[in-house]
Amino acid sequence: MVWKIQGVEGENYLESIKNFLNQLLKSKNVDAVLVPKRFPDGNNTAQVLITDPGKLDDIDPLAPVQMVNSAQIVKELTKDPVKEKIASVLRPCEVRATIELIKLKQILDARLYIIGYDCPGVYNVKDYIEKLEKSNGIGKEGFTLSYVNSFLSGKQDTIRESCQLCTHFTGNSADINIAWVGSNSSDVFIEVNSEKGQSLIEGLAGEKIGDLIERNQKINKILDERKKRQENEIDDFLGFMQRCIRCYNCREVCPLCYCKECLLKPEKMGYSSDRYLRRATKKGQIKMPVDTVLYHLTKINHMAFSCVSCGLCEQACPMDIPLGRIYNVFGRKAQALFDYEPGRSLDDELPVATFKEDELKEIEDVKE
Amino acid sequence: MGKNSVDFEPKIIAFLCNWCAYAGADLAGTSRTQYPSNIRIIKLMCTGALDPTYVIKVLLEGADGVLIGGCHPGDCHYINGNYKARRRVAILKSSLETAGLESERVWLRWISASEGVYFAETVKEMVEHIKKLGPNPLKMEWAI
Numbered sequence A: 001m002v003w004k005i006q007g008v009e010g011e012n013y014l015e016s017i018k019n020f021l022n023q024l025l026k027s028k029n030v031d032a033v034l035v036p037k038r039f040p041d042g043n044n045t046a047q048v049l050i051t052d053p054g055k056l057d058d059i060d061p062l063a064p065v066q067m068v069n070s071a072q073i074v075k076e077l078t079k080d081p082v083k084e085k086i087a088s089v090l091r092p093c094e095v096r097a098t099i100e101l102i103k104l105k106q107i108l109d110a111r112l113y114i115i116g117y118d119c120p121g122v123y124n125v126k127d128y129i130e131k132l133e134k135s136n137g138i139g140k141e142g143f144t145l146s147y148v149n150s151f152l153s154g155k156q157d158t159i160r161e162s163c164q165l166c167t168h169f170t171g172n173s174a175d176i177n178i179a180w181v182g183s184n185s186s187d188v189f190i191e192v193n194s195e196k197g198q199s200l201i202e203g204l205a206g207e208k209i210g211d212l213i214e215r216n217q218k219i220n221k222i223l224d225e226r227k228k229r230q231e232n233e234i235d236d237f238l239g240f241m242q243r244c245i246r247c248y249n250c251r252e253v254c255p256l257c258y259c260k261e262c263l264l265k266p267e268k269m270g271y272s273s274d275r276y277l278r279r280a281t282k283k284g285q286i287k288m289p290v291d292t293v294l295y296h297l298t299k300i301n302h303m304a305f306s307c308v309s310c311g312l313c314e315q316a317c318p319m320d321i322p323l324g325r326i327y328n329v330f331g332r333k334a335q336a337l338f339d340y341e342p343g344r345s346l347d348d349e350l351p352v353a354t355f356k357e358d359e360l361k362e363i364e365d366v367k368e
Numbered sequence B: 001m002g003k004n005s006v007d008f009e010p011k012i013i014a015f016l017c018n019w020c021a022y023a024g025a026d027l028a029g030t031s032r033t034q035y036p037s038n039i040r041i042i043k044l045m046c047t048g049a050l051d052p053t054y055v056i057k058v059l060l061e062g063a064d065g066v067l068i069g070g071c072h073p074g075d076c077h078y079i080n081g082n083y084k085a086r087r088r089v090a091i092l093k094s095s096l097e098t099a100g101l102e103s104e105r106v107w108l109r110w111i112s113a114s115e116g117v118y119f120a121e122t123v124k125e126m127v128e129h130i131k132k133l134g135p136n137p138l139k140m141e142w143a144i
């Protein structure tokens, strides 16, 4: 169901989104909003928890930069039960990670409202800052808006690789999605996807509108291009892993690596000077740090079926390993085994928490 | 790969569940059923308790094969651990292939406590298969 809410339209999409969030807070349908906001100084945006509608200036969910996967922030924010209703404004990959974390019992969603929005993709942080600095005084808001325009006209070759591969760039599994792709004004539309979503816009003046045909066409065009980009193989996985220094950055930023006690912690892996020497003796030599392939393949086996391909791992990698692409390929293959799409719905059970009696017979026997 | 395959003696690590496959191996032993000595057995309480990391670890360290043995579907001591193990092994094999490693070296078999003969046959079959495949190329791979 798509709604047009009265009084939301501003001069541009950012202002329209702000006006909508303002209505949510003022109507007391929610008590707090978590949303990306520009810092007054400095070249970045961060998630900000806002309770005062007067503080909504400078929110910028469309800025092409993503510092963390905000599902991690939602997890922190909801770890204790509260009576206040919190609306979190999330990119689609963050929406999907949030849904996976709810299934994994890492996010309490009783008072949580998930607001998605059409995502134009992001640059890696370094690129964003560099481009912003070179943008000659159009300002941070101007930069976001000109970026949004170039997205709409189909230019997106310099964004993060995971974004170039992303085929889930609208928040259709969120409670509501703020839709702007295919709007032919500066207004945004509210797609309601759940009962919770319906209760969010309760009491706001607005009207239901029919399918946005132009929107669907635009989205399908982007989808087609991106599907073509999705590579099916990784040529040299072991080679890429030789670059890994096992700094654990990719694990730290991964929204799906939620274990408090990680099996891959060095203490758990039983490294001692003596062991290194014994291992070296066995093969004659051994690369240090050891076990980079073991680390990544284990991580992949633990979370790839839930991987939402946000690409934060790639952004965090100091060695420029194309982890976004690597995890995307492993993830898609693992998910295809069970026709599973992470973050599609709370009703889909996690693939490793369930089974069918009659499946995977080919796994039980190796045929020569 | 494949060279000297006939005279090489593969090393196979077997992760066997306590209630079925391990008891099956035991039965093979007590009833003096012959099977190749290429196998090193690690006992688990259930195949559902096998973290894929252990399989990955032994492959990277150079084991030529990994046999995962559990109860037949419907017979798992913990109701459905083996069904869940099957899903994990499916993910594991897919990830090994994507990584360019040989998923053929990982076998999942259901072997009951009374199937001592079947256990012995499985080991024979696997040893033959791995001999054809040749030694695990990761055995001397030091940069991993």
Ligand code: FES
Pocket: B017, B018, B019, B020, B021, B045, B046, B047, B048, B070, B071, B075, B076, B077, B078, B079, B080, B081, B082
């Ligand atoms: S107890 Fe044997 S597989 Fe679960």
